[in-house]
Amino acid sequence: MHAEIEKEIRQVINNKRRVLTNEADLASYSYDASFGVFPPDVVVQPTSTNEVVGIVKVANKHKTPIYPRGKGTSLSGGPLPVHGGIVLDFSKWTDTLIIEPDDLVAIVSPGVITADINKMANKFGLMYPPDPSSSHVSTIGGNLSENAGGPRGLKYGVTKDYVLGLEVVTADGEVIQTGGRTVKNVTGYDLTKLIVGSEGTLGIITKAILQLIPKPQSTGTLMVLFDDLFIAGKAISSILTGGILPSKLEIMDQASVVAVEQFDPLGLPTDIEALLLIELDGHPAAIEAEAKRVKEICLEIGAIKVKTAETKEEEAELWKARKLVSPAIVRKKPTKISEDATVPRSRIPEMFQRLKEIRDKYNIDLVVFGHAGDGNLHPNIIADKRNIEEMKRVEKAVEEIFKAALEMGGTLSGEHGIGMMKTPFMEMELGTTGLYMMKRIKEAWDPHNLLNPGKMFPDPGQRFALTNE
Amino acid sequence: MSKSYRLAYEETFACVQCGYCLPKCPTYETTGVETQSPRGRINLVKLLAEEKISIDSAASSIELCLGCRACETACPTNVQYGTILQSAKELITKEMPSSKMELLLLEKGLPNKKWQKAAGRGLEIAQKTGMVSLARKAGIMRVFPESIQAMESIAPMIKMPKKKERKYRVLPPIGKKTYTVGFFVGCIMDMMFSKINDDSMKLLQLAGYEVTLIEEQTCCGALLHHSGKKRETIALAKKNIAVFEKYDFDFIINSIGGCGAMLVEYPELFDEHSEWHSRAEKFALRCKDISVLLAESSLPFTKEIRKVVAYQPSCHLRHVQKVIDEPHQLIKKIPGIDYRTFEKQDMCCGSAGIYNVVHYNEAMEVLDQKMTHIEKVEPDIIVTSNPGCHLQMKLGVEREGKTEKIKVVHIVELLAEACEIY
Numbered sequence: 064m065h066a067e068i069e070k071e072i073r074q075v076i077n078n079k080r081r082v083l084t085n086e087a088d089l090a091s092y093s094y095d096a097s098f099g100v101f102p103p104d105v106v107v108q109p110t111s112t113n114e115v116v117g118i119v120k121v122a123n124k125h126k127t128p129i130y131p132r133g134k135g136t137s138l139s140g141g142p143l144p145v146h147g148g149i150v151l152d153f154s155k156w157t158d159t160l161i162i163e164p165d166d167l168v169a170i171v172s173p174g175v176i177t178a179d180i181n182k183m184a185n186k187f188g189l190m191y192p193p194d195p196s197s198s199h200v201s202t203i204g205g206n207l208s209e210n211a212g213g214p215r216g217l218k219y220g221v222t223k224d225y226v227l228g229l230e231v232v233t234a235d236g237e238v239i240q241t242g243g244r245t246v247k248n249v250t251g252y253d254l255t256k257l258i259v260g261s262e263g264t265l266g267i268i269t270k271a272i273l274q275l276i277p278k279p280q281s282t283g284t285l286m287v288l289f290d291d292l293f294i295a296g297k298a299i300s301s302i303l304t305g306g307i308l309p310s311k312l313e314i315m316d317q318a319s320v321v322a323v324e325q326f327d328p329l330g331l332p333t334d335i336e337a338l339l340l341i342e343l344d345g346h347p348a349a350i351e352a353e354a355k356r357v358k359e360i361c362l363e364i365g366a367i368k369v370k371t372a373e374t375k376e377e378e379a380e381l382w383k384a385r386k387l388v389s390p391a392i393v394r395k396k397p398t399k400i401s402e403d404a405t406v407p408r409s410r411i412p413e414m415f416q417r418l419k420e421i422r423d424k425y426n427i428d429l430v431v432f433g434h435a436g437d438g439n440l441h442p443n444i445i446a447d448k449r450n451i452e453e454m455k456r457v458e459k460a461v462e463e464i465f466k467a468a469l470e471m472g473g474t475l476s477g478e479h480g481i482g483m484m485k486t487p488f489m490e491m492e493l494g495t496t497g498l499y500m501m502k503r504i505k506e507a508w509d510p511h512n513l514l515n516p517g518k519m520f521p522d523p524g525q526r527f528a529l530t531n532e
Numbered sequence: 533m534s535k536s537y538r539l540a541y542e543e544t545f546a547c548v549q550c551g552y553c554l555p556k557c558p559t560y561e562t563t564g565v566e567t568q569s570p571r572g573r574i575n576l577v578k579l580l581a582e583e584k585i586s587i588d589s590a591a592s593s594i595e596l597c598l599g600c601r602a603c604e605t606a607c608p609t610n611v612q613y614g615t616i617l618q619s620a621k622e623l624i625t626k627e628m629p630s631s632k633m634e635l636l637l638l639e640k641g642l643p644n645k646k647w648q649k650a651a652g653r654g655l656e657i658a659q660k661t662g663m664v665s666l667a668r669k670a671g672i673m674r675v676f677p678e679s680i681q682a683m684e685s686i687a688p689m690i691k692m693p694k695k696k697e698r699k700y701r702v703l704p705p706i707g708k709k710t711y712t713v714g715f716f717v718g719c720i721m722d723m724m725f726s727k728i729n730d731d732s733m734k735l736l737q738l739a740g741y742e743v744t745l746i747e748e749q750t751c752c753g754a755l756l757h758h759s760g761k762k763r764e765t766i767a768l769a770k771k772n773i774a775v776f777e778k779y780d781f782d783f784i785i786n787s788i789g790g791c792g793a794m795l796v797e798y799p800e801l802f803d804e805h806s807e808w809h810s811r812a813e814k815f816a817l818r819c820k821d822i823s824v825l826l827a828e829s830s831l832p833f834t835k836e837i838r839k840v841v842a843y844q845p846s847c848h849l850r851h852v853q854k855v856i857d858e859p860h861q862l863i864k865k866i867p868g869i870d871y872r873t874f875e876k877q878d879m880c881c882g883s884a885g886i887y888n889v890v891h892y893n894e895a896m897e898v899l900d901q902k903m904t905h906i907e908k909v910e911p912d913i914i915v916t917s918n919p920g921c922h923l924q925m926k927l928g929v930e931r932e933g934k935t936e937k938i939k940v941v942h943i944v945e946l947l948a949e950a951c952e953i954y
Contacts, residue, residue: 083565086589090579091566096549108564135566136551155564176555200551393609397545449545 068125072107072149075117081108081155092150095135095142097484098448098529103130103144110156110174112230112238112269119236119267119513122149128516131263133174133205136197138401139482141209141262145517151267153204159270162187168227168244169273173204177211180273190278192219195478207268210260212403212478214311217436218344219276221478223259230270231258234509244272257504262480263515265508279344282310283354284372286381287339287361288332292316294365295337296412299435302341303408305360307353311342312436316415319388319430326391329384335367339435340385388432388443395428398448400457400529404468405439405477417467418442425460427453439477454530462527465491486521540619541581546611547574553603553613558880559596562897567593570603570613577620587627594620596894598887599758600847600880614852615800618757625760703733703743710740710829711782716772716795716819718788719751721919728919731948732787732822738951739829743785748775754794754848755885762801769798770808773815784815787822787944789846789918790885793853795819821849823917823943827858833950836868841946842911843871844902844925846918847880859917859943866950872909876902883924895924896931903928914940 069084076082083089083106093102104127109115122129129149132142144150156174163170164187169180177198181191194213195201201211207229212221228242242248242255258266289295299312315323315338324333331338341357343350358369372378393399406414415431418440422429433441442464446457465475465488475485475492490498502520505512553570554560560569567576576593579585597617604613713736717729733743753768772795776784786792796816802809843863849855864871882888882898906914906928914929916922925940948954 080563080565083567086585087576087593088565088567090585090589091569091572091575091593094549094575096551134551134554135549135571152566197550197552200554389608390610393546393548397548397609399548399609447545 068121068127069105071121071124072105072118075121076107076109076114081110082106083108092132092135092152093144095132095137095140097138097140097143097482099140099143099145099483101143101145101147103150104147106150106152108152108155110158112232115151115232115267115269116236116238118149118151119232119234122513123234123236123511126511126513128513129267130515131173131204131208131267133202133208134176134200136201137205137209137480137482138403139209139476139480139484141205141480141482141515141518143483143517145483154202162189162275163244164189166244167275169275171203171271171273173202173207173268173270175203177201177203177206184275185278187275188278189275191225191273191275193222193225203271203273204268207259207271208261208263209480209482210478211480212434212439214313214342214434216434216439216478217312218308218310223256225274226255226259226271227274228272229255229258229268231266232269233266234511234514238269239266242272246274260480262482262518264505264519265514267514279310281347281350282342282344282378283350284343284378284381285339285341285354285357286370286372286384287341287357287366288335288368289337289339289365290335290367291365292336292415293412295339296415296435298339298361298364298366299411300408301360301364302357303436305356307343307357307360309341309357309436310344311340312434313340313385314338314432314435314440315340315385315388316431319392319432320384322391322394322430323384323387326394327387329380329387331384338384340381385432388430392428392430392443392445396445396447398446398454400444400446400461401479402442402444402461402464403433403439403477403479404442404464404473404475405437406468406471406473408436408438410471410473411435411438411440414440414467414471414473418464421460421463421467424463425456427457427460429460434477437477438473448530451530458527458529461529462488481519483518484527486517486519487525487527489519489521538619539577539581539623540612540616541578543612543616544574544578544581546609547571548609549575550608552608553606556602556606556879558598558600558602558882558898558901559894561876561879562894562901568596570597570607573597573620574611574613574616577616580620580623587624590620591624591628594624596891598847598880598882598884598895598898600884601851602847602878602880605851605878614797618760621758621760622762623760698730698745701745703737703745705740705742706737707740709742712742712744712780713783713785713825714776714779714781715743715745716749716752716784716786716788716791717745718786718791718919721788721791725919725922725942728787728942728944731953732785732944734953735826735831735944735947735951736785736822738953739826739831741783741785741825744779744781746775746779750775752788752791752794754790757794757801758885766801769801769812773798773808773811776815776818777811781818783825784819785822785825786819787917787942789821789849789853790920792819792821793848796853821853821855821858821917823849823858823862824855826947827861831865831947831951833865833867834952835950837866837946837950838868838870839912840870840872840910841913841915842874842906842909843877843915843943844881844906844921845878846916846921847884849917850878859915862943862947863915866946872911874909875905877905881921881924881928883918883920885920888920888924888927899924899928900931903932907932907934911938913946914938915943915946916940917943 089102092106093100127148130144131151153173156172159172160175161170184191194215195211206222321333343353428445566572576590736743753765757765798812881902882895888895914925929938
């Protein structure tokens with residue numbers, strides 16, 4: 064980066080501590096929770112819309128790319144500065160977190176931690192439903208950009224379903240407002256939904272108005288064991304068509320259960336093929352009745368055991384197994400590739416079958432767990448990134464997982480976003496024209512390709528890669 | 533960098549960069565910069581090992597780590613952060629030797645009983661005779677760096693354990709004898725808070741333990757170890773292991789979160805399969821914090837303490853020794869106490885060995901955050917479990933101008949008061 068740009072940035076941000084250029088700092092913003100490593104030229108930590116406008120104008124003048132970043136928990140490479148330039152780290156911009164209970168909205172600045180919004184809403188008897196597993200770390204700005212999901216997606220949807228309005232800095236350095244603070248709003252194009260999930264490629268989110276809902280009074284948890292994975296998959300649809308919409312419906316396959324038992328014996332049987340964890344929420348009386356019904360449905364379809372938590376402690380104990388999956392599986396090998404391919408719910412049993420075949424074909428360590436209730440599985444491949452030969456097999460396996468999901472009418476990403484990891488597959492899902500129409504939107508909003516370049520849209524000939532080789 | 537030097541490179545691969553450690557890291561909290569986070573530091577150590585970054589570039593990030601190891605507790609994939617950090621510290625110490633003053637204090641002062649006693653008695657006499665307050669008034673203290681001035685201002689009135697006062701070697705249990713324990717006194721602890729050691733032994737007696745105090749023990753080596761001085765640490769570890777081996781104690785008990793952590797991690801200083809490793813393991817297994825033993829026994833509380841109490845856990849007690857519930861349980865058992873938890877309770881207070889002297893400004897930023905959280909519960913008493921935290925909390929209270937209102941005590945002092953041991 065030439066000295067001129069740095070000088071101009073320092074004029075916009077009049078605080079040495081929020082403009083980082085030394086070697087260690089640049090190395091520290093070169094990664095996220097995915098695979099690439101790309102050092103930026105400068106890291107800027109803005110704390111106001113004016114500062115963002117100023118930085119965008121500097122970038123515009125010098126045609127230098129800008130990459131918005133939250134806490135770097137992205138699993139898809141969303142914030143990686145793939146072409147060098149300026150990383151805009153929003154994690155220090157946390158000054159606004161206002162709950163307006165009478166409107167059932169939260170107004171937040173982009174660096175606010177997602178779980179803090181829900182915590183604050185709870186104080187008013189309200190809830191902010193999206194709950195990505197990283198919600199205690201990740202920023203709302205990052206969640207909005209990547210359209211994050213979470214276990215509650217089954218009943219409550221993903222981030223985009225709770226955004227009423229945004230303040231956005233455009234690629235020219237102008238400020239626009241989209242949407243508003245009403246639940247109903249049908250004026251013009253829905254720019255709010257267009258920006259959410261656009262991964263920082265169309266504009267930079269500097270404020271959000273989020274919709275809150277009443278907090279359910281209570282929750283209840285069941286654990287259901289199956290000795291047949293196919294039947295477990297069937298049970299998911301049966302519960303839903305049986306008239307019950309759980310708040311969470313998670314699955315763990317045999318490999319996940321075995322790994323957990325080896326890591327920390329909880330007393331789970333390891334000869335089962337699948338385990339479902341079901342959370343119900345609502346009025347305590349309704350939960351009691353629904354839990355009974357879920358148990359009946361599962362036993363009817365062929366579950367071997369159903370355990371219902373009687374106390375909050377028992378509830379936590381049942382969820383412990385799910386929490387331990389990550390530490391348990393990385394004991395074998397250190398590298399964890401977590402995908403989020405999603406299929407229609409009726410195809411879950413088939414998807415399991417396909418994953419088994421892919422595991423055998425490429426001889427990889429694959430475990431499956433995830434948000435089965437909405438078809439959002441997390442096939443996790445355990446490998447060692449120092450083993451290039453193994454990583455090449457993993458690359459092929461991942462490619463085939465995406466293909467399988469798309470063939471079944473599913474999608475590349477249920478909740479992690481496309482980032483740079485999945486760009487080579489975009490055309491496979493959207494078709495040539497579909498992708499082209501998206502690209503035209505990008506060109507209209509950001510003609511010089513300054514905002515988060517290298518994301519969502521593949522470069523010519525780009526292929527999927529987990530190694531830097 | 534010399535190729536022969538081994539950084540904990542393999543260990544860095546266990547990090548999946550999820551960022552779950554970020555909210556638990558005090559220096560990330562105060563700086564808001566990835567470089568000062570556990571994830572950032574692990575990445576820097578990896579780059580160092582790959583020779584993609586210079587030691588100069590990485591050093592300040594490594595040096596500013598408090599070593600509280602809260603990130604290990606938060607990590608979903610069990611990254612051995614302590615090992616990674618330690619390897620980097622040893623490299624930095626080797627390549628960039630620290631100041632002579634620090635070396636003298638660490639290498640010669642701490643492990644040397646005579647030196648400690650001389651220094652302690654010197655301070656004791658100075659305090660008793662009013663020399664310190666005179667010096668304060670005269671502004672003499674201003675010639676010292678701010679960090680030393682701050683520490684001096686909160687240092688307790690030193691009362692050295694006089695030989696004749698501690699002529700006992702074996703303290704018999706009161707009531708039925710349960711176990712025999714050897715007591716580890718520590719060096720800073722025994723210099724500044726010898727009364728807490730005495731009270732600890734009395735509490736153990738009350739709880740039915742036979743307590744033995746042996747003279748031959750030495751400094752645990754934690755501060756040297758944190759400064760990357762492995763060779764010197766090993767020498768001290770061997771001495772302690774050897775002297776305690778001569779006795780057949782069921783447990784070796786201490787009241788010092790930081791030293792306790794060092795003692796239980798002695799095996800990591802030695803090559804696996806070596807003779808010293810297995811001796812260290814046997815030693816470490818017997819080392820316990822006093823709260824673990826006292827929580828198991830029934831102490832005869834005779835006095836009600838009607839106070840609002842907040843507890844600041846010692847990081848090395850919590851995140852390294854994994855002693856989490858016992859201190860809470862003990863405090864709650866005391867009749868009359870209104871025990872209150874506060875936000876970010878398990879975050880480091882910024883003391884971290886000699887961190888608050890060496891990195892004074894950074895430590896004060898961490899401390900000030902801690903105080904804003906603690907003050908929200910309006911405590912009468914802040915309870916600690918390690919001398920470093922104890923002094924730091926006193927400094928925190930003083931910085932807030934609340935010395936008259938908030939008392940800082942070691943958990944042993946609180947228990948001793950409730951059992952009316954004086």
